[in-house]
Amino acid sequence: MLIYAVSMDKQIVSIGFRRVVSCAKKAGFDVQSIYFLEDENKYSHAGSWWKQNTGENFAVNERHNEEALLRLAETLALADVVAFSLMSVQRNIVRKLSAYIKERNPGTKIIIGGYHPTLFPDDAISFADVICLGEGERTFVDFLGRVQRGDGLKGLPNTWVRECGEVIVNPRQPLLTKAEMETIPFMEYGVQDQFFFSYQHGLLRKMVPADISRHLGTTYNTIWSVGCPYKCSFCSQATLIDLDRDYACYRGPSPEYIVNEVMAVQSQFPLDYVIFYDANFIGRGLDELKEFSRLFRKTGLKFILGGTNPASITEEKMQTLVEGGLVRIKMGFESANDEILRLFNRPVNTVQLRRATEILALFGDRMAAPAFETIVDNPYETTEQLYKTIDFLQETSPPFTLSLFSLQFMPGTALSMAAPSYSLVEEQMEKDYLFSYKPTAINNLVSIFAVFRPPAFMMSILRRLVRGREERQYPRLKTFLYKLMLIRRGINQARFGDYSTFPCQVMVLYHRYRVIMAKLMGN
Numbered sequence: 091m092l093i094y095a096v097s098m099d100k101q102i103v104s105i106g107f108r109r110v111v112s113c114a115k116k117a118g119f120d121v122q123s124i125y126f127l128e129d130e131n132k133y134s135h136a137g138s139w140w141k142q143n144t145g146e147n148f149a150v151n152e153r154h155n156e157e158a159l160l161r162l163a164e165t166l167a168l169a170d171v172v173a174f175s176l177m178s179v180q181r182n183i184v185r186k187l188s189a190y191i192k193e194r195n196p197g198t199k200i201i202i203g204g205y206h207p208t209l210f211p212d213d214a215i216s217f218a219d220v221i222c223l224g225e226g227e228r229t230f231v232d233f234l235g236r237v238q239r240g241d242g243l244k245g246l247p248n249t250w251v252r253e254c255g256e257v258i259v260n261p262r263q264p265l266l267t268k269a270e271m272e273t274i275p276f277m278e279y280g281v282q283d284q285f286f287f288s289y290q291h292g293l294l295r296k297m298v299p300a301d302i303s304r305h306l307g308t309t310y311n312t313i314w315s316v317g318c319p320y321k322c323s324f325c326s327q328a329t330l331i332d333l334d335r336d337y338a339c340y341r342g343p344s345p346e347y348i349v350n351e352v353m354a355v356q357s358q359f360p361l362d363y364v365i366f367y368d369a370n371f372i373g374r375g376l377d378e379l380k381e382f383s384r385l386f387r388k389t390g391l392k393f394i395l396g397g398t399n400p401a402s403i404t405e406e407k408m409q410t411l412v413e414g415g416l417v418r419i420k421m422g423f424e425s426a427n428d429e430i431l432r433l434f435n436r437p438v439n440t441v442q443l444r445r446a447t448e449i450l451a452l453f454g455d456r457m458a459a460p461a462f463e464t465i466v467d468n469p470y471e472t473t474e475q476l477y478k479t480i481d482f483l484q485e486t487s488p489p490f491t492l493s494l495f496s497l498q499f500m501p502g503t504a505l506s507m508a509a510p511s512y513s514l515v516e517e518q519m520e521k522d523y524l525f526s527y528k529p530t531a532i533n534n535l536v537s538i539f540a541v542f543r544p545p546a547f548m549m550s551i552l553r554r555l556v557r558g559r560e561e562r563q564y565p566r567l568k569t570f571l572y573k574l575m576l577i578r579r580g581i582n583q584a585r586f587g588d589y590s591t592f593p594c595q596v597m598v599l600y601h602r603y604r605v606i607m608a609k610l611m612g613n
Contacts, residue, residue, distance in 0.1 A: 094165075095107070107123075127288055131288070164194065188200050268343065314343075314348045317341050317369070352389055373402045403446045426483065534567050
């Protein structure tokens with residue numbers, strides 16, 4: 091049975107996708123993985139920030155290459171099963187691909203998983219035979235077994251099935267327990283049965299070992315725990331919790347499991363950094379974090395936290411993680427105005443936010459400057475409320491930097507349901523979220539804090555210059571400040587041996603340097 095699994099993430103990290111494919115391979119199914127990339131010649135992850143579009147218009151899915159989609163569909167239509175993993179931003183492309191596949195081979199079974207079918211099952215089932223809602227590790231294996239045996243799909247847990255024009259809503263299955271997560275195979279990470287598809291060129295090619303370093307440098311990207319108890323209004327987590335309340339629980343395997351996973355990759359590819367994309371890594375208990383840090387030290391690697399809730403930050407937890415190899419952290423800052431934090435349904439107020447920034451500042455000489463992820467372009471936020479965030483940052487102890495994002499009315503979130511216009515939601519289907527914010531004068535004023543904290547007299551002058559011109563746009567200034575931010579971050583991170591956001595070639599050179607120095611030191 092020929093099976094193609096297609097990740098539509100437009101990069102090769104694809105953590106959830108890789109875990110599901112690993113489960114299918116462990117069960118004995120021959121799955122061919124395809125990573126759908128915008129342009130295979132442009133490295134898809136590390137080192138891409140410098141080339142980020144930062145002009146007046148948001149970066150969107152502007153490329154429309156119908157010939158490329160037709161070429162890919164010709165290959166996919168040869169399969170017995172095609173599985174797509176997608177978010178809503180990739181929905182339109184997958185809808186076209188599904189139609190092209192069915193035109194060429196009506197017998198190909200198309201199954202879709204990921205956030206989009208979970209949040210919008212009525213839409214997703216309209217262009218698939220089967221959709222998976224929520225976790226897919228067990229469901230995909232069960233589905234493939236049924237197709238291989240010729241069994242019916244009625245009763246297949248966590249799915250909707252379209253047969254003979256009717257939609258069958260199958261029962262839900264309990265989420266994976268911690269004990270069950272211990273039995274899941276390590277994430278698929280290699281080049282066997284792996285392909286790139288370049289949307290720019292319409293070309294499909296096999297991956298080779300050098301592609302891992304070319305696209306990811308010496309980083310390994312993973313998730314230890316899933317789940318989050320908070321229902322932030324800009325996030326789809328609330329919808330998942332409504333689907334199954336266990337999504338509110340932190341669930342994950344043991345520290346031994348995740349460290350062993352890292353070491354398994356370390357034995358195959360050059361590694362220096364592990365990036366954890368948990369929704370709230372620090373939300374775990376202190377004892378478990380201590381055990382993780384003890385074990386992770388044995389790898390000799392550094393790690394980065396790609397998501398942290400300020401409500402979970404404590405000095406003791408930070409001390410434990412820094413001792414274990416933590417070199418950089420991102421924190422969901424969002425706003426320093428209590429009214430806006432309540433709008434976002436955040437679990438903190440500005441007093442708690444201040445405490446979190448003070449704790450992080452204590453470790454300024456042991457790790458790179460933390461990045462505070464801040465939301466701007468909020469139609470519910472007044473100019474004066476945004477100035478309060480500026481005041482807060484002016485009083486925040488360095489070191490820190492900022493990552494600015496325009497408020498996204500992402501489909502399936504509480505904010506999108508209350509949006510003043512559906513067009514604000516609809517445009518998210520085509521938007522690329524990375525550093526997409528308007529180059530207004532007040533946004534540029536906020537972004538200065540990503541470079542440095544200006545002295546009070548300078549900020550006073552800048553505020554007078556901006557007053558009355560807050561919405562005037564200065565795209566070149568935005569680009570200039572953005573590049574300065576990258577330079578500042580690069581210098582700061584290099585001080586702590588963190589090259590994880592540098593171009594992949596730099597990471598590889600640094601890794602070789604580490605290896606040479608280790609040999610000279612006799613390690």
